[in-house]
Amino acid sequence: MATSGLQHVAAMYAGVVAPPLIVGAAVGLTPTELTFLTGACLFTAGLATFLQTLGIWKIGARLPFVNGVTFAGVAPMIAIVNSTDDKSDALPVIFGAVIVAGVLGFFAAPFFSKAVRFFPPVVTGTVITLIGISLMPVAFGWAQGPSPAADDYGSTTNLGLAGATLVIVLLLRRFTRGFVKQIAVLLGLVVGTLVAIPFGSTDFGPVADAAVVGFPTPFHFGAPQFQLAAILSMCVVMVVSMTESTADMLALGEIVERPADERTIAAGLRADTLGSALSPLFNGFMCSAFAQNIGLVAMTRIRSRYVVATGGGFLVLMGLCPMAASLIAVVPRPVLGGAGVVLFGSVAASGIQTLVKAGLEKDNNVLIVAVSLAVGIIPITAPGFYHAFPETAKIILDSGISTGCVAAVALNLVFNHLGGGREADDEVTSPMDPQPASVH
Numbered sequence: 001m002a003t004s005g006l007q008h009v010a011a012m013y014a015g016v017v018a019p020p021l022i023v024g025a026a027v028g029l030t031p032t033e034l035t036f037l038t039g040a041c042l043f044t045a046g047l048a049t050f051l052q053t054l055g056i057w058k059i060g061a062r063l064p065f066v067n068g069v070t071f072a073g074v075a076p077m078i079a080i081v082n083s084t085d086d087k088s089d090a091l092p093v094i095f096g097a098v099i100v101a102g103v104l105g106f107f108a109a110p111f112f113s114k115a116v117r118f119f120p121p122v123v124t125g126t127v128i129t130l131i132g133i134s135l136m137p138v139a140f141g142w143a144q145g146p147s148p149a150a151d152d153y154g155s156t157t158n159l160g161l162a163g164a165t166l167v168i169v170l171l172l173r174r175f176t177r178g179f180v181k182q183i184a185v186l187l188g189l190v191v192g193t194l195v196a197i198p199f200g201s202t203d204f205g206p207v208a209d210a211a212v213v214g215f216p217t218p219f220h221f222g223a224p225q226f227q228l229a230a231i232l233s234m235c236v237v238m239v240v241s242m243t244e245s246t247a248d249m250l251a252l253g254e255i256v257e258r259p260a261d262e263r264t265i266a267a268g269l270r271a272d273t274l275g276s277a278l279s280p281l282f283n284g285f286m287c288s289a290f291a292q293n294i295g296l297v298a299m300t301r302i303r304s305r306y307v308v309a310t311g312g313g314f315l316v317l318m319g320l321c322p323m324a325a326s327l328i329a330v331v332p333r334p335v336l337g338g339a340g341v342v343l344f345g346s347v348a349a350s351g352i353q354t355l356v357k358a359g360l361e362k363d364n365n366v367l368i369v370a371v372s373l374a375v376g377i378i379p380i381t382a383p384g385f386y387h388a389f390p391e392t393a394k395i396i397l398d399s400g401i402s403t404g405c406v407a408a409v410a411l412n413l414v415f416n417h418l419g420g421g422r423e424a425d426d427e428v429t430s431p432m433d434p435q436p437a438s439v440h
Helices: 002-029 031-053 070-083 089-112 119-146 156-175 179-180 183-200 204-209 228-253 262-282 293-298 305-319 322-330 333-356 362-374 391-397 398-414
Strands: 067-069 288-289
Touching: 002 031, 002 067, 002 070, 002 089, 002 305, 002 333, 031 183, 031 204, 031 262, 031 288, 031 322, 067 262, 070 089, 070 119, 070 228, 070 391, 070 398, 089 228, 119 156, 119 179, 119 183, 119 228, 119 333, 119 398, 156 179, 156 183, 156 288, 156 333, 179 183, 179 262, 228 288, 228 391, 262 288, 262 333, 293 305, 305 391, 362 398, 391 398
Parallel strands: none
Antiparallel strands: 067 288
16 A cells, blocks of 8 residues: 555656746745745645545545646746736735635535536647646746856756756656656656756755754745735636546546546535645645546556555655655756656647547537637747736736636637537538538
């Protein structure tokens, strides 16, 4: 049980620590503060996993689910940071928005489980793809170095370390099997860090300064602040997160031969949202189910929820050990950038896999995906597009995930639901092909 639980932690560890690294870097946290934020996210991921696997009352799907910080919230959180004049207020604003979104999501869970038909694969696939695309610039920024002001920013050394790490991860994925293959990203970070030592890019100071035992002090970064624009943005993320979790529960239910019914989905969503609402109390972010662990359950055929709960215990212990959390702060940014290409690219690829099931042979769905992706990548391809809008509006508009999600849901309603929809009509082999008159 211990080794299998640890394997679940290894499979999702990089995914848990990436969001606090991204947001912490955007805020400008010191290595010590970054270590604290990373440990807090590990700790809250463990608590959320307990809620989901063991459950209390009507909370928890009681399936072998690992919960952790969702990638969906990273881009909106960075938008909040960028729109906050005093960066010391950024994390409290984020925490306040996550608390409100979590509470609202908790009460909406039973209703959302009934409304899941409005979030078919064409919507969820588009949103997941946008999550991966929105995070790729972060990986490219890491690959160039820790600071744009540094003399070696974008140097051949930094880009070489990023490239070497990427190659190491790819080789491990190609030529290894089982457990080693599952932790290829983690091993890539370790080997890349060792390779970076001769170049003077590795700093072991955070580990030397970290305590062996510690506790994520509640509201370490300040009391939560509640700003409407930030709350709206995180509420959109909560909808995305609940949609992903619902799809994950349906998939995992089939794998463990216990199909997830409406009651199971509602209980699972309550665990997600309650975990998210409680997470900021200990300086953590929004939590959601980790899809990569579903693949691990399918591969190992170990279906016990208690094994995953054991993994949650390891996460809590790591969160209570600052020295363990500080290890990720040792990894040079270029090394993180190389691994991030795989990590964030895999998220986008997961969205594309979902879109394959969405029925893109239907003209309506092609239009939904095309327009939603176009709206979602505006902040990436044209960063100043919304410069004339108020700052509060830009928090939402500068998050391609939020705008893309809203566009996908709205277009899906217009084309596939209102007026009876025409989901079966207008099949095309290519979006650019002219439509034959007989179709109409």
